[in-house]
Amino acid sequence: MNGGPVKVSGDAGKRSARLAPAVSSALWNAAVLCAALAAWQLLTLVVNSRFLPGPVAIARAFVDLAVNGDTGGRTLWEHSVASVERVLVGFGIAVMLGVPLGLLMGLYGRVYANTRVVLEPFRFIPPIAWIPLAIIFFSGMTRFAFLIFLGAFFPVFTAALIGVRRVELIHRKVALVFGASKGWILAHIVVPTVLPDILGGMRVGLGAAWLTIVAAELAGGISLGLGRMMSNYAELVQVPQVIVGMILIGALGFLMNEVLLLAEKFLFRWRWQVTL
Amino acid sequence: MTGAASLGARAAPSTSKVEVDISHRYGPLVVHEELRFSVMENEFLCVSGPSGCGKTTLLDILAGILQPSEGQVLIDGRPVDPKRDRISFVFQEPSTLPWLNVWDNVATGLRIKKVATPVMRRKVDEIIEIVGLRDYETYYPHQISGGMKQRVAIARAFAIDADLILMDEPFVSLDQPTRERMQREVLHIWEHRRRTVVFVTHNLEEAVFLGDRVVVLSSKPARIVAEIDVPLARPRNPLSHEFTHIRATCADIMHTLGVRPPRNATIPKVTS
Ligand SMILES: Nc1ncnc2c1ncn2[C@@H]1O[C@H](COP(=O)(O)OP(=O)(O)OP(=O)(O)O)[C@@H](O)[C@H]1O
Ligand SMILES: [Mg+2]
Numbered sequence: 001m002n003g004g005p006v007k008v009s010g011d012a013g014k015r016s017a018r019l020a021p022a023v024s025s026a027l028w029n030a031a032v033l034c035a036a037l038a039a040w041q042l043l044t045l046v047v048n049s050r051f052l053p054g055p056v057a058i059a060r061a062f063v064d065l066a067v068n069g070d071t072g073g074r075t076l077w078e079h080s081v082a083s084v085e086r087v088l089v090g091f092g093i094a095v096m097l098g099v100p101l102g103l104l105m106g107l108y109g110r111v112y113a114n115t116r117v118v119l120e121p122f123r124f125i126p127p128i129a130w131i132p133l134a135i136i137f138f139s140g141m142t143r144f145a146f147l148i149f150l151g152a153f154f155p156v157f158t159a160a161l162i163g164v165r166r167v168e169l170i171h172r173k174v175a176l177v178f179g180a181s182k183g184w185i186l187a188h189i190v191v192p193t194v195l196p197d198i199l200g201g202m203r204v205g206l207g208a209a210w211l212t213i214v215a216a217e218l219a220g221g222i223s224l225g226l227g228r229m230m231s232n233y234a235e236l237v238q239v240p241q242v243i244v245g246m247i248l249i250g251a252l253g254f255l256m257n258e259v260l261l262l263a264e265k266f267l268f269r270w271r272w273q274v275t276l
Numbered sequence: 277m278t279g280a281a282s283l284g285a286r287a288a289p290s291t292s293k294v295e296v297d298i299s300h301r302y303g304p305l306v307v308h309e310e311l312r313f314s315v316m317e318n319e320f321l322c323v324s325g326p327s328g329c330g331k332t333t334l335l336d337i338l339a340g341i342l343q344p345s346e347g348q349v350l351i352d353g354r355p356v357d358p359k360r361d362r363i364s365f366v367f368q369e370p371s372t373l374p375w376l377n378v379w380d381n382v383a384t385g386l387r388i389k390k391v392a393t394p395v396m397r398r399k400v401d402e403i404i405e406i407v408g409l410r411d412y413e414t415y416y417p418h419q420i421s422g423g424m425k426q427r428v429a430i431a432r433a434f435a436i437d438a439d440l441i442l443m444d445e446p447f448v449s450l451d452q453p454t455r456e457r458m459q460r461e462v463l464h465i466w467e468h469r470r471r472t473v474v475f476v477t478h479n480l481e482e483a484v485f486l487g488d489r490v491v492v493l494s495s496k497p498a499r500i501v502a503e504i505d506v507p508l509a510r511p512r513n514p515l516s517h518e519f520t521h522i523r524a525t526c527a528d529i530m531h532t533l534g535v536r537p538p539r540n541a542t543i544p545k546v547t548s
Contacts, residue, residue, distance in 0.1 A: 170371045176341040178388040178436065179359035192375040270375045270416040 053240040058247070061240035070229055070241070080248060082224035083213055087256075089141065090148025091209045098153045098205075099198055102160025103190065112161065123158075127151035127212040131219050144216055151212035152205035159201025163194035196271065199264050203257060210253045293317040293472045294356075294440065298337055298347035300330070307333050308344070309497035318470035322483035324530070325493030331476045332368055334498070335442045338474060339363050351440065361440060362389070364433035368444035368476075372417040372425045379404065379413040381428050385436040403431045406461055423450045430458065434465055441466075443475045447482070459486060463510060480526045484519060485512055492529050502529040 037055045044054030053061075062076070069075040105112035112119075127150040134143045167190050175185050217227025230245035294315040300308040307330040315321050325331055336342035338349055340356035340363070349356045356363075364385060372381050382404055386396040404410055407427040409420075417425055426449045433441060443462075447455045463486065466473060477483050483490045484506055492502040504526055508518055 170367060170369055171373055173336075173341055173365070173367065174371050174373065174384065174432075175388065177339050177358055177363055177365040178385045179357075179361075179363075180388045181359075184388060189373070192373070268375075270377075270418070272418040 051239050053243065058240045058243050061238075062244045062247075065229075065241060065244055070232065071236075072223060074224060074229075076229075076244070076248070079224055079226050079229045079245075080252065083217065083226045083249075084252060086141065086144035086216075086225070087148060087206075087209045087213050090145040090213075091152045091206060093145060094149045094152035094205055094209070095156050095202060097149075098156030098201070099160050102157040102198075103164060103186070103194065106161045106164025106194075107186075107190070122150075123154045125150075127208070128215045131216055134216070135219060135221065139221070144213060147216045148209045148212050151208035155204035155208060156198065156201040159197040159204075160194055163197030164190060166197070167193045196264070196268055199260060199267070203260050206253065206256055206260065210249060214249060293319070293352060294338065294474075295350040295353075296334075296338065296347075298344035298349065300333060300337065300342075300344045300346075302333075306497045309499065310347075311498060311500070313491065313500055313503075315472055315474060316488075318472055320466060320473045320475065320486060320488045322487030322490045323474060323476045323493065324478060324480065324483055324490060324526075325498060326495045327478075329493050329495045330498040331493065332444055335365065335444050335474065335476060338440070339365050339442055362436060362438045363440045363442065364436055364438035366426075366430050366433045366441075366443040366446040368446075368448075370422070370425055370429075372428050374417050377414050377416050378409055378420065378428055381417070382431045382435055384432055389436055391436075399435050400431075403435045406434075406465075407431045407458070423454060426450060427454075427458070430462075434462075437469065437471075439471050441471060441473045443473065445476055445478065447477075460511075462486070467510070480523050480530065481514060484523045484526060485514060490526060492526070502526075504529075 041054045041056065044052050044057075065076040067075070070079075105115075127147050130147055130150055134147050137143075138146055171189050171193070172185060175189050180188075213225070214227035214230075217225035218231045222228055226245045226249055230242045233239075233241035233245070296314065297310075297312045298308055299306075299310055311334070323331055323334070333342065337344045338356065340349065340358045340361070351361050373384065376384070379400060383396055383400045386399060391399070404413060407430060409424065409427060409431065412420055412424065417428070420428070426446065430446055433443070447458055450458060459482065475483075475486060477486075480490075487506055490502075490504045490506060491500055492504070493499065494501045504522060506522055508516075508522075512519055514520075514523075
């Protein structure tokens, strides 16, 4: 072409330019975390109450729970695995049903228009409101999977449903002119367009899943799970152990969110970033 | 057509490849009313007409992706079917797929047509070289310019060996030198392997430079108000006397446009 490889500005020296912000962001986050912990520890020194443990006391409780386990001898690891397992099963089912249903109803608007009177009200019943029924009907994993599914399904389903509207007529035309089948258009035009919405919906759904699992575990009838553990220690008025559970839930949710963010970064290299 | 044949610039078009006989309306809006014409086998037909007269709509119908309200389009005597007929379309609006890089965008048609991978690789590389995007193969559409995106769309259309090529003002977003180069390239590809082309343009110079024939449409409902043969051998010289004469004729017709020709009016047929 005229002039050959004229580099698009901003793309020269891609590597170093991309790495630097990531490193600086990590450093910033570490610094902010340290500052927050220090401020907290300082506050506990001022207040000095058994009900406001500092980071040091919580770290001690964490190590104790991790090594020796709780009053029943169950370690933090066992509690975490139980909760994570429930979240993944319920969330997985929500994604596996929410995405295809959302796409189907988005593509065939009449299906949604004609069924939404049954579908939509469920969105407004909080999953927590299902706990009493779930306790009567289900037990064990089924109960948790059911409740988490209720929490995570709608964010994913709605994201896919709405995302379909974003498919551009011209992109469909491109495929149609070459004689593409419906399946091809679904896989290569609709899905790539909607995928960013779906991943966004999954991140919202994941939040809802954690919200639900802890509430469901508090309800009792089981011995494992972070919610269960917190509930036990709350009855014993042992605040550090309760806070350990809270922090762990935050950290696990954060990690899962990071995995989804990483997937987004990898999948949507084609997207541009708007800044104001 | 007589002129083109007598000059012997190319083999005389014999069979008609595309036969159009359609009426089309969007709701109450009548776009085409009994629009009838045919395109000869391997003919390069240019279509011009006022904005909003229904040229894009016509191409959509020709491509078989829009069903006309009445009538049909026949290709080699059979109703057009994009699944069977090899058709490519360069759209007027930006049409690159943002989630694919330049190379994969160009390969789209070949993938849909299930062309074997080695053949696909060769064809994509070849056409990317021709449109001058070799250094941008891995760029995504948001990283390249508007004109480059249009070249991606042109390359995508030419990558499949289409029998019918539809182009909707494909070069408007390009600068003059690039536009001229792309015009020569399109002619080169077309002369290398003849096929039927319908090319929409507002630019009369471009129409006369490229086409075997220029069809001028009236405003809605679109009817053919003029049909001008361009019996000049290629490569054409836009400065030659014949060229400027034909262009002036087209310009005159375009000038008087907007005036709807009376029904059954004889269409001025200009042959030089
Ligand atoms: N999907 C649609 N629904 C309703 N009306 C439409 C639709 N597409 C096009 N039209 C109308 O049909 C007419 C012809 O449109 P078309 O895009 O074919 O014009 P055009 O000749 O390509 O114009 P231009 O030269 O500006 O590209 C216009 O009046 C437009 O408003
Ligand atoms: Mg148009």
